[in-house]
Amino acid sequence: MVKLAIIGAGAMGQAIAKGLVEAKLYKAGEIKFFDLRHDLLEGLERQFGFGFAESFDELISELKSESILVFAVKPQNIDQVLSDIKALDSSVLIISILAGTKIAKFVERFPENPIIRVMPNTPAQIGCGASALAPNSICKSKDLERAQEIFSALGLATIVEEEDLDLVTALSGSGPAYVFYLVEAMAEAASKLGLERSKAEALALQTVFGAGTLAAQSERSPSELRAQVTSPNGTTAAAIESLEKNGFKETLFRAVSAAKQRSQELS
Numbered sequence: 121m122v123k124l125a126i127i128g129a130g131a132m133g134q135a136i137a138k139g140l141v142e143a144k145l146y147k148a149g150e151i152k153f154f155d156l157r158h159d160l161l162e163g164l165e166r167q168f169g170f171g172f173a174e175s176f177d178e179l180i181s182e183l184k185s186e187s188i189l190v191f192a193v194k195p196q197n198i199d200q201v202l203s204d205i206k207a208l209d210s211s212v213l214i215i216s217i218l219a220g221t222k223i224a225k226f227v228e229r230f231p232e233n234p235i236i237r238v239m240p241n242t243p244a245q246i247g248c249g250a251s252a253l254a255p256n257s258i259c260k261s262k263d264l265e266r267a268q269e270i271f272s273a274l275g276l277a278t279i280v281e282e283e284d285l286d287l288v289t290a291l292s293g294s295g296p297a298y299v300f301y302l303v304e305a306m307a308e309a310a311s312k313l314g315l316e317r318s319k320a321e322a323l324a325l326q327t328v329f330g331a332g333t334l335a336a337q338s339e340r341s342p343s344e345l346r347a348q349v350t351s352p353n354g355t356t357a358a359a360i361e362s363l364e365k366n367g368f369k370e371t372l373f374r375a376v377s378a379a380k381q382r383s384q385e386l387s
């Protein structure tokens with residue numbers, strides 16, 4: 121029996137499978153992929169021991185009542201995938217990580233299955249993800265607990281209403297890119313002001329890593345930590361004052377709003 125089946129062996133499908141094995145929640149042999157790229161599946165089997173199915177029918181036939189089926193293809197491929205799946209045991213828990221694809225699309229096809237829509241993010245690849253989970257109305261608490269166990273093994277997992285997922289996409293789904301952009305901008309500034317580029321990049325990156333880790337481990341809130349390093353009339357105070365004067369918070373507000381709106385348009 122396959123415990124966890126994943127359709128789509130791309131970046132996120134692999135991140136989930138590797139993370140779960142790393143966290144010792146599943147053995148590689150309990151996870152099976154299906155993807156159109158046979159060479160990719162063979163490589164994953166050779167390198168990590170994940171199983172793979174030769175066809176949808178083969179994968180689906182191995183799913184029993186305790187199994188979980190994860191959809192991890194791109195949104196533009198989901199209609200094809202759903203039409204290729206013939207029948208599915210109604211007790212199989214369905215998890216979809218597709219951005220901007222509503223639970224209703226899956227309910228239409230599998231009206232009796234528990235379905236959970238999840239928005240993960242790429243740091244899940246290293247067990248530092250932030251995922252939000254939205255269950256459909258027939259999900260039992262046991263189903264939600266199983267999904268939470270999976271995404272907790274990949275980082276933080278929190279439960280939200282489906283209507284909040286566009287905002288979650290704009291916050292934590294796209295958020296890693298905002299942080300990468302911040303690192304780029306900090307390094308660029310220091311380099312323009314005279315520091316060697318490679319040194320500026322290394323220091324900016326380590327600063328974001330260190331500050332994020334400190335904030336995650338500290339009992340204090342991010343604003344308390346900021347206040348702690350901001351002495352009156354000091355260097356940090358000069359920088360924060362400049363950020364405030366130049367609308368840093370408003371800029372971020374507009375960025376998150378734009379991403380939310382785009383997510384709504386896509387879905």
Ligand SMILES: NC(=O)c1ccc[n+]([C@@H]2O[C@H](COP(=O)([O-])OP(=O)(O)OC[C@H]3O[C@@H](n4cnc5c(N)ncnc54)[C@H](OP(=O)(O)O)[C@@H]3O)[C@@H](O)[C@H]2O)c1
Nearest residue numbers: 128129130131132155156192193194195197217218219240
């Ligand atoms: N990456 C992120 O940061 C992120 C964050 C949150 C959510 N997501 C969601 O996660 C999903 C997967 O993203 P990704 O970045 O992992 O995409 P990806 O790397 O493109 O992986 C998708 C995989 O599915 C395969 N595929 C396409 N059509 C298929 C079919 N009919 N049957 C089986 N496999 C098929 C693709 O093969 P081909 O390459 O040959 O098409 C590819 O290997 C997306 O829906 C995305 O919205 C991603």
